Every structure is written in C-alpha cells, then in structure tokens.
Amino acid sequence: xxxxxxxxxxxxxxxxxxxxxxxxxxxxxxxxxxxxxxxxxxxxxxxxxxxxxxxxxxxxxxxxxxxxxxxxxxxxxxxxxxxxxxxxxxxxxxxxxxxxxxxxxxxxxxxxxxxxxxxxxxxxxxxxxxxxxxxxxxxxxxxxxxxxxxxxxxxxxxxxxxxxxxxxxxxxxxxxxxxxxxxxxxxxxxxxxxxxxxxxxxxxxxxxxxxxxxxxxxxxxxxxxxxxxxxxxxxxxxxxxxxxxxxxxxxxxxxxxxxxxxxxxxxxxxxxxxxxxx
Amino acid sequence: xxxxxxxxxxxxxxxxxxxxxxxxxxxxxxxxxxxxxxxxxxxxxxxxxxxxxxxxxxxxxxxxxxxxxxxxxxxxxxxxxxxxxxxxxxxxxxxxxxxxxxxxxxxxxxxxxxxxxxxxxxxxxxxxxxxxxxxxxxxxxxxxxxxxxxxxxxxxxxxxxxxxxxxxxxxxxxxxxxxxxxxxxxxxxxxxxxxxxxxxxxxxxxxxxxxxxxxxxxxxxxxxxxxxxxxxxxxxxxxxxxxxxxxxxxxxxxxxxxxxxxxxxxxxxxxxxxxxxxxxxxxxxxxxxxxxxxxxxxxxxxxxxxxxxxxxxxxxxxxxxxxxxxxxxxxxxxxxxxxxxxxxxxxxxxxxxxxxxxxxxxx
Numbered sequence: 001x002x003x004x005x006x007x008x009x010x011x012x013x014x015x016x017x018x019x020x021x022x023x024x025x026x027x028x029x030x031x032x033x034x035x036x037x038x039x040x041x042x043x044x045x046x047x048x049x050x051x052x053x054x055x056x057x058x059x060x061x062x063x064x065x066x067x068x069x070x071x072x073x074x075x076x077x078x079x080x081x082x083x084x085x086x087x088x089x090x091x092x093x094x095x096x097x098x099x100x101x102x103x104x105x106x107x108x109x110x111x112x113x114x115x116x117x118x119x120x121x122x123x124x125x126x127x128x129x130x131x132x133x134x135x136x137x138x139x140x141x142x143x144x145x146x147x148x149x150x151x152x153x154x155x156x157x158x159x160x161x162x163x164x165x166x167x168x169x170x171x172x173x174x175x176x177x178x179x180x181x182x183x184x185x186x187x188x189x190x191x192x193x194x195x196x197x198x199x200x201x202x203x204x205x206x207x208x209x210x211x212x213x214x215x216x217x218x219x220x221x222x223x224x225x226x227x228x229x230x231x232x233x234x235x236x237x238x239x240x241x242x243x244x245x246x247x248x249x250x251x252x253x254x255x256x257x258x259x260x261x262x263x264x265x266x267x268x269x270x271x272x273x274x275x276x277x278x
Numbered sequence: 279x280x281x282x283x284x285x286x287x288x289x290x291x292x293x294x295x296x297x298x299x300x301x302x303x304x305x306x307x308x309x310x311x312x313x314x315x316x317x318x319x320x321x322x323x324x325x326x327x328x329x330x331x332x333x334x335x336x337x338x339x340x341x342x343x344x345x346x347x348x349x350x351x352x353x354x355x356x357x358x359x360x361x362x363x364x365x366x367x368x369x370x371x372x373x374x375x376x377x378x379x380x381x382x383x384x385x386x387x388x389x390x391x392x393x394x395x396x397x398x399x400x401x402x403x404x405x406x407x408x409x410x411x412x413x414x415x416x417x418x419x420x421x422x423x424x425x426x427x428x429x430x431x432x433x434x435x436x437x438x439x440x441x442x443x444x445x446x447x448x449x450x451x452x453x454x455x456x457x458x459x460x461x462x463x464x465x466x467x468x469x470x471x472x473x474x475x476x477x478x479x480x481x482x483x484x485x486x487x488x489x490x491x492x493x494x495x496x497x498x499x500x501x502x503x504x505x506x507x508x509x510x511x512x513x514x515x516x517x518x519x520x521x522x523x524x525x526x527x528x529x530x531x532x533x534x535x536x537x538x539x540x541x542x543x544x545x546x547x548x549x550x551x552x553x554x555x556x557x558x559x560x561x562x563x564x565x566x567x568x569x570x571x572x573x574x575x576x577x578x579x580x581x582x583x584x585x586x587x588x589x590x591x592x593x594x595x596x597x598x599x600x601x602x603x604x605x606x607x608x609x610x611x612x613x614x615x616x617x618x619x620x621x622x623x624x625x626x627x628x629x630x631x632x633x634x635x636x637x638x639x640x641x
Binding site: 181 | 328329330349350351352353354355356357359360361363364365366367376377380381424425427428
C-alpha cells in the first residue's frame with residue numbers, strides 16, 4: 001500500500017498545528033516568564049513574579065470559581081440536553097425533525113446574538129421580569145441580569161444545541177427493547193431511565209461533560225454580557241490583563257496555568273474512566 | 279406451571295389491523311410456537327402477553343388472574359427479545375441478577391440463584407465477563423438465564439435465534455427444548471421459521487393477517503392443514519383444485535380415482551393437498567391408467583408430466599414436473615431405484631392416506 005499521500009497529508013496537518021498552535025503556545029510560555037512593562041508590553045527578563053501572583057489569593061479564587069462555574073455549566077448542559085433528547089426521541093418523526101431544525105438554527109447563532117437575546121429577555125423593561133410583573137407574579141420586577149444565574153443560562157444556551165445534536169442519533173437510535181426488558185424484569189416504567197438508560201449512556205455523558213467543561217472554560221462573551229464582575233471567569237481575567245492592562249506576561253502565565261489545570265483534570269478523568277472500563 | 283387464556287384480543291395500529299379477534303388457550307407447561315410471516319401479528323400478540331402493548335379489546339387471564347390491566351413489571355413473565363436486549367453496562371452475573379435485585383431478593387439468595395442459572399445454561403465461569411465480549415450463542419444463554427431468574431409464570435421468546443447461523447441455531451433449539459421440559463415452564467416462542475416451530479413446539483399457532491389460521495400439533499398442521507394459507511405456508515405442498523362428481527375425483531381431464539376408494543364423501547370442487555415426499559415417480563409405461571381420463575383406482579400413476587427441473591439437496595432429489603402447465607413438486611431419496619432426468623416423461627402416484635382435502639374450500 002502506497003502511504004505517500006497519507007504521509008504528506010499527515011505531515012501537512014502536523015505542520016499547520018505547529019505553526020498556528022504550538023508556536024504561539026511556546027511564545028506564550030516564554031512570555032509568561034518575562035517581566036511586565038506598561039510601555040512595551042514586556043521586558044525580556046526572566047522572572048517567576050507572574051506565577052507567584054497566581055498563588056497570591058485573588059487569581060486562585062478566580063480559578064476555583066471558574067472551575068466550579070464551568071463544571072456546573074457543563075453538567076447542566078449535558079443533563080438538560082440528555083433529558084430533552086429522551087423526550088424528543090419519543091415524538092413522531094415529523095416533530096423530531098422540527099426540533100432538530102430548531103436546534104440547528106440555535107447552533108447557527110453567534111455567542112454575541114445569544115448573549116444579547118438573553119440580555120433583553122432578562123431585562124426589567126422588555127423581558128421576563130416585566131411579563132411576570134404584568135401577570136401579577138412579581139410586585140416589583142427588576143432586571144435579572146447581570147447575575148450568576150443569567151451567566152449560567154448563557155453558558156447552558158451555548159452548549160445545549162451542540163450537545164443535543166451529538167446525543168440525538170444515539171438516543172433516538174437506541175435499542176428500546178433493553179428498556180422493555182428491564183420492565184419485564186420488574187422495573188417500574190418511571191425508574192427505567194434511572195436504572196438502565198442513564199447507566200448505558202454514562203460513558204458518553206461523562207465524555208460530553210468533559211468536552212463541555214473545556215469548551216465553557218474558554219467562553220468569554222457570556223460572563224461579560226450576563227455575569228457580574230465577581231462572576232467573571234479566568235478567561236475574562238486573562239483577556240483583561242493581556243489586553244486591558246497590557247500585561248501580557250501575567251496574562252500568559254494565567255493562561256499557561258489554566259492550560260495545565262485543564263490538562264491535569266482531563267488526564268485524571270481519562271485515567272478514572274479507563275479504570276472504570278477495565 | 280401456568281395456564282394462559284387469550285380471549286377475543288384485538289389490536290390496531292392506526293388503520294392497520296395487527297390482531298383480529300384472537301382467542302387461544304395455552305395449557306400449563308405447553309411449548310407453543312406462534313408462526314407466521316412478517317407483519318402477521320405474532321410479535322404484537324407476544325408483546326400484549328408481556329404487557330409491553332395494550333390490546334384494544336379482549337382479555338388475558340393467567341391462572342384465572344386477569345393480566346389485561348396489570349403493568350408489565352408486575353406480571354412476572356420472562357422474555358427473551360429478538361435483539362436479546364442484554365444490559366451492555368452490566369457483566370453476565372449482574373445481567374442475570376438484575377430481576378432478582380429489582381424484586382429485592384437478598385444478596386446471598388441472588389448469588390446462589392445466579393450460580394444455578396449459569397450452570398443450567400452452561401455458562402459456569404462466565405459470570406464476571408462483560409456481555410459485549412461474549413459470542414452470539416453465549417449471549418443467547420445469558421438472555422435465557424436472565425429471563426428465567428425470577429422463575430416466571432410464562433416464558434416468552436421473540437425470534438431469539440433469527441440472527442444465528444444454522445448450526446448454532448439447531449444446537450440452541452435443542453437446548454431450549456430440553457430446558458423447557460426440565461423446568462416445565464409454559465413457553466411461547468415466536469418465529470417465522472417453520473422448521474424451527476416444527477422442531478420445538480408442542481403446538482403451533484399459525485397467524486395470518488392478525489388472525490389464527492390454525493392451532494395444532496406440528497404433525498396436524500403439516501398433514502392436515504386447515505386452509506390454503508397453512509397448506510402453502512407449512513413446508514412445500516402441491517395443491518390441486520379437483521372436482522368430485524359421480525364418485526370420481528378429477529383434476530383437469532385426469533381421473534384421479536374413485537371417491538369411494540379414496541375414502542371421501544366430499545362433493546363439488548375441492549382443494550386436494552399432496553406433499554412432495556408422498557408422491558412416487560413411475561416410468562410412464564408402468565401405470566394402470568397413465569393416459570388422460572381413464573385412471574381407475576389407487577394404484578399406478580394418476581398423472582403424467584415432464585420433468586422440468588431437478589436439483590439435489592443433500593440426501594434428497596427435488597423435481598418439478600409440468601402437468602399441462604401445472605407444476606408439481608416431488609422429492610425422493612437419492613438412492614431411489616427409479617432415476618429420471620430433466621425432459622423425461624414420468625407418471626405420478628401417491629398414497630391417498632397421505633393426501634388431504636382442505637376443509638371449507640369447496641366451490
């Protein structure tokens with residue numbers, strides 16, 4: 001078998017990865033050890049100062065907040081998408097197609113448009129609070145954003161359609177006789193999802209949660225548009241430091257640390273998953 | 279050991295009639311095969327018995343207790359699905375123990391019962407294996423063990439061997455039959471494979487378009503089919519539209535014999551069925567009445583035709599014989615004294631005790 005073409009294609013892909021990812025990454029790692037200089041971005045002087053700042057307390061808090069916020073967002077996205085797909089898979093083919101088209105349409109929307117939509121929906125003047133006020137459910141309606149809840153809604157909205165569309169073929173095409181078998185073996189219908197369907201999909205759901213976790217770590221617009229400054233994630237902080245304060249070395253150091261933390265979390269998850277499978 | 283009574287069960291899916299006034303009594307310990315082609319309603323009936331579908335009308339009773347409104351998980355009916363439906367996230371032992379766990383059986387009893395079932399199904403030592411790592415036959419055994427774990431009142435099997443190769447299928451058929459006899463559990467087995475039904479069943483129930491065409495022992499449905507559908511569906515068969523007038527049975531212009539000699543008091547147009555293996559080929563000259571219209575009795579050839587096809591299937595030779603445009607199938611053992619070739623003219627005769635007039639088919 002002639003492997004010339006696959007090798008050329010493989011080397012090209014590897015070359016593109018080196019040029020557009022590994023080189024900037026290496027540059028970022030190098031810069032993270034430079035000293036900040038407000039007049040010229042940085043001085044090429046080796047220092048641990050940027051990394052020491054991370055452990056100063058503030059950034060450590062932001063990091064922990066970022067990790068649990070994105071973890072919560074990822075778990076919510078997967079739970080909601082999974083339950084929605086279980087419900088949609090029970091509908092007629094016509095209605096399934098309708099909902100898939102809706103999800104595809106949602107996926108086409110940019111992060112900014114989704115953010116603005118929720119900004120309006122949660123605003124005091126035009127959105128849900130006003131509607132609740134008009135219906136008499138809320139005496140003194142006020143804007144629901146910026147808030148942690150609003151930011152979480154934004155994060156969930158970003159991942160929901162993607163995860164739903166990944167899950168749909170598997171959920172719709174699952175062997176339903178397994179669930180029927182569970183019923184004939186004494187499982188009440190309302191417990192079948194918990195005892196059988198969920199465990200069968202668990203590996204997929206864990207993989208999707210990890211994917212969403214990594215994806216949401218990098219989300220920038222939603223925390224800024226819908227969250228309060230105290231809800232902002234590390235991505236916002238890194239951008240703020242690198243671009244707003246022109247402190248590229250600190251921004252780079254924070255980015256490197258986030259990269260390491262993410263890598264470690266994924267590695268632990270992978271090892272745990274392998275152990276579970278074995 | 280449980281007796282199931284199915285009374286006047288109807289089921290529709292939209293405009294499609296899946297079951298039409300189905301009534302059946304299944305005796306305790308009986309092995310029943312529901313046989314029919316795709317879409318005849320056999321799986322629907324099985325699912326209604328299992329409680330996975332609701333009938334539109336009718337009644338199901340198991341040992342006098344009505345099942346009609348009883349949820350599937352409360353029926354204690356073991357079922358093996360066509361896809362086997364094993365739980366892929368559980369190992370063999372946990373698959374078998376699942377039902378026991380759902381019923382709250384204590385761990386020690388569950389362990390003992392699982393070991394028993396593993397032994398019974400020839401899976402000793404496989405308990406810790408992932409079900410995804412098993413062969414087709416082993417998966418079948420796990421599905422059977424899982425369904426039997428709760429000592430079900432009824433044991434249902436929905437075409438469980440359809441995806442297996444012929445050798446393994448034969449082997450598992452024998453094992454299932456042995457197991458059923460050993461346990462004495464009332465069993466309903468769905469299949470579209472007539473040879474499988476013949477091999478397994480105490481009684482075969484043949485379904486067509488949602489109706490029961492015939493229910494009887496394998497011998498009955500084979501030798502005495504109740505309708506043209508059954509006669510054509512079960513095994514190869516030759517159907518002759520004959521006329522019985524003035525004591526003579528005639529097919530086209532051939533006189534097949536005297537109705538008194540044949541032993542029938544039927545009159546008018548009737549459908550006669552003759553199995554291919556009961557037909558004897560004779561040399562055209564070796565007949566008492568091989569020419570048209572003058573056959574005199576039950577010896578010698580009644581019909582005469584040309585061999586148009588011959589094929590060897592193992593120990594058997596199969597012939598197609600053309601009689602004035604009517605193709606007759608005939609089979610005989612390879613070591614038969616009389617050998618024919620394609621193009622030969624042959625006479626045909628049969629033992630009338632092996633022939634059968636379809637009831638209710640008179641014209």
